[in-house]
Amino acid sequence: MDKQAIIEKVKARVGADGKISCEQAMKLADAEGVSYGDMGDLLNEFKIKVGACQLHLFPNAVCSPTNK
Numbered sequence: 001m002d003k004q005a006i007i008e009k010v011k012a013r014v015g016a017d018g019k020i021s022c023e024q025a026m027k028l029a030d031a032e033g034v035s036y037g038d039m040g041d042l043l044n045e046f047k048i049k050v051g052a053c054q055l056h057l058f059p060n061a062v063c064s065p066t067n068k
Helices: 003-013 022-032 036-045
Strands: 019-021 049-053 063-065
Touching: 003 019, 003 022, 003 036, 019 022, 022 036, 022 049, 036 049
Parallel strands: 019 049, 049 063
Antiparallel strands: none
């Protein structure tokens, strides 16, 4: 896994609120061939939160529920 390449793609998808949506994080993880857990670790490492969290598939990332 090329962490730097993936994090650059994540940063390109981060919204004005400083978060990447759960859907975008899942699609990117799938496209890069990494597990959701590994993506969650990577998001945590770079302190990027997951917004509009749907199913809490990123157990290691800081998820923000859809109702907040």
